[in-house]
Structures are given as structure tokens and as C-alpha cells.
Amino acid sequence: MNTSELYKCYKTKMQKIADVKYASAVLQWDQETYLPPKGNHYRGRQIATLAEIAHEQFTDEHLGNILTDLMAADNLAVTEKRNVQLTFEDYNRNKKLSPEFVRKMSEAVNRSFHAWIEARKKNSFEIFVQPLQQVIELKKQEADYLGYADHPYNALMNDYDKGLTVNITDNIFKNLLPSLSELINTIKNKPQVNDDFLYLHYPKDDQWKFGTELLSRIGFDWKAGRQDISEHPFTINFNNADVRVTTRIDENDLSNMTWSCLHEGGHALYEQGLPAEQYGLPLGEYCSLSIHESQSRLWENCIGRSLPFWEHNFALAKSFLILSWLQ
Numbered sequence: 001m002n003t004s005e006l007y008k009c010y011k012t013k014m015q016k017i018a019d020v021k022y023a024s025a026v027l028q029w030d031q032e033t034y035l036p037p038k039g040n041h042y043r044g045r046q047i048a049t050l051a052e053i054a055h056e057q058f059t060d061e062h063l064g065n066i067l068t069d070l071m072a073a074d075n076l077a078v079t080e081k082r083n084v085q086l087t088f089e090d091y092n093r094n095k096k097l098s099p100e101f102v103r104k105m106s107e108a109v110n111r112s113f114h115a116w117i118e119a120r121k122k123n124s125f126e127i128f129v130q131p132l133q134q135v136i137e138l139k140k141q142e143a144d145y146l147g148y149a150d151h152p153y154n155a156l157m158n159d160y161d162k163g164l165t166v167n168i169t170d171n172i173f174k175n176l177l178p179s180l181s182e183l184i185n186t187i188k189n190k191p192q193v194n195d196d197f198l199y200l201h202y203p204k205d206d207q208w209k210f211g212t213e214l215l216s217r218i219g220f221d222w223k224a225g226r227q228d229i230s231e232h233p234f235t236i237n238f239n240n241a242d243v244r245v246t247t248r249i250d251e252n253d254l255s256n257m258t259w260s261c262l263h264e265g266g267h268a269l270y271e272q273g274l275p276a277e278q279y280g281l282p283l284g285e286y287c288s289l290s291i292h293e294s295q296s297r298l299w300e301n302c303i304g305r306s307l308p309f310w311e312h313n314f315a316l317a318k319s320f321l322i323l324s325w326l327q
């Protein structure tokens with residue numbers, strides 16, 4: 001096979017794996033939005049089975065051989081070369097985990113998710129303790145399987161931000177700390193802003209419509225996504241033309257829904273902007289969770305909490321929420 005045929009073969013394999021992963025993501029989304037409580041157990045195993053299948057496909061020797069050949073090729077385009085390098089790294093990492101372990105982890109994470117939902121509803125940490133401990137134990141095992149230098153979390157951090165370590169992160173925060181505490185003190189010593197209006201009673205429907213309009217205004221593409229309600233707001237994507245966000249509405253706290261809409265909207269804009277032709281390949285996915293979070297925080301904090309943003313959107317807020325203000 002010549003390089004271009006090999007690359008095509010690699011791409012086909014990766015896109016099939018992506019199909020399985022994103023099918024699992026749809027089940028995940030459904031679980032956090034509409035799944036009736038009695039369906040938890042079987043949903044957990046369905047997601048675990050798909051995780052196991054995706055892992056088996058990804059760690060298949062045939063894909064490994066293709067990647068080894070492509071790594072040695074000198075006639076790949078820059079983007080192709082980068083895809084191959086990143087996949088090869090991931091491949092070698094994943095080879096260290098058995099399909100059984102991947103399944104066990106998926107089931108444990110799922111159990112802890114449902115325990116967390118129940119714990120949150122009943123305001124009882126007790127319910128969450130044991131499932132959380134199980135996940136932590138498995139994560140420690142995972143770090144051992146993957147191998148690490150200096151700190152076990154270095155092995156796991158790599159999944160979110162390649163190359164980031166506990167040491168680098170500690171230094172970033174150590175340097176930020178003095179100026180941040182100074183800033184907080186300056187704010188604390190200023191006259192406090194009266195934000196009582198945020199805590200009036202705002203009916204769910206009015207908040208929902210307002211949030212939806214805010215998402216439209218920041219550019220969320222409703223033909224390539226949707227919004228629903230969940231226990232904890234999140235963004236999930238199945239490709240760049242289907243990006244789902246969720247929000248949470250507290251009728252006595254307008255800020256909850258407003259900032260979560262802008263925050264998740266920021267994540268969603270990033271996902272909707274990813275290159276479609278790279279579906280299933282590393283360059284078609286977010287490059288790191290830090291970059292992802294920078295996009296949500298940009299919209300939530302830098303833009304969404306700025307005076308110009310609210311000067312522009314105040315009329316909109318009034319049109320949806322004025323009745324609450326008048327009561």
C-alpha cells in the first residue's frame with residue numbers, strides 16, 4: 001500500500017471508532033437529560049459495552065501497524081502528519097489498558113454519576129462516598145498502568161492537556177495567587193453592588209426563553225445543536241453539526257441559568273467551529289480542555305459579565321423578565 005492508501009485506511013478506521021464513541025455520547029446525553037430513573041442500570045452497561053468496543057477497535061494490531069508505517073512515511077501533508085502523531089501517542093497509551101479495565105472504569109463512573117445525582121437531590125454526601133472511592137481507586141490503577149514520573153496525576157492529566165504536569169500547574173497558580181488575592185481584597189473593600197434583582201422570582205419559562213435568545217445572540221447555530229435541562233449544565237458533541245448544551249434553572253436565582261447558558265454556549269461555539277472534514281481524527285476534536293474552558297470563560301466572564309454586553313442586551317432582558325421586576 002502506498003502512503004495515500006494507508007492514510008485512507010487509517011482515516012476509515014478512525015471514523016468508525018468515532019461512530020461508536022459518539023453513539024455512546026448520545027446515550028450519555030440522553031442519560032443526563034431524559035432517561036427515566038429505572039433505566040440507569042441497563043444504560044450503564046450499554047455505555048460500558050460501547051466503550052469496550054471502541055477500545056478494542058482502537059488498540060487493534062492492524063491499526064497499530066498502519067500507524068507505525070505512517071509514522072515512517074515522509075510524504076504526508078502537515079495536517080495528516082499531525083493526526084498520525086497524535087493518534088500514535090494515544091494508541092500506545094491505550095494499549096496499556098485492557099478492555100476489561102476500560103469496561104470496569106466506565107461502569108464505575110456511571111454508578112458514581114447516578115449516586116451524585118441522588119446525593120445532590122437529598123443533599124447527602126454519604127450516598128456519593130463509596131462510588132467516588134471506587135472511581136478514585138480505579139484512577140490510581142489507571143495511572144499505574146499508564147506509568148508516570150513524579151506524580152500519579154501526571155499520567156491522568158495528559159488526557160485533558162497533553163504535556164501538562166502537576167508541577168507546571170502548581171507553578172502557574174503559585175504565580176497567580178498574590179495578584180488574585182490582592183484583586184479580591186480590592187473588590188471586597190469597595191462598596192458592594194446591590195444585586196438583589198437577580199434573586200427575585202423568575203418563572204422557568206421566561207428564563208428558558210431569555211436564555212435561548214442569549215444563545216442565539218452569541219451565534220449558537222440551532223440547526224446544528226439544541227438545548228435541554230439537566231442536573232448539572234454541560235456541553236456534548238457528536239460532530240460539529242450536532243452540539244448539545246444543557247442548562248439548569250433556579251426560579252429564585254436568575255444568575256444560575258444566565259451564566260450557564262453563556263458558559264455552555266461558549267463551549268458549543270468552539271465545538272460547532274471544529275473542521276468537519278477532520279471528523280474522527282485528532283484535528284477534528286478540541287485540542288485541550290484548557291482551550292475548551294478558555295472559550296466558555298471568554299463568553300461567560302469576559303463578555304457576559306461586561307457592561308457593554310448588558311447595555312446591548314438589557315432591553316432583551318426586560319422584554320422577557322419585566323413582569324418579575326414589576327411584581
Ligand SMILES: [Zn+2]
Pocket residue numbers: 263267293296
Ligand atoms: Zn466549562
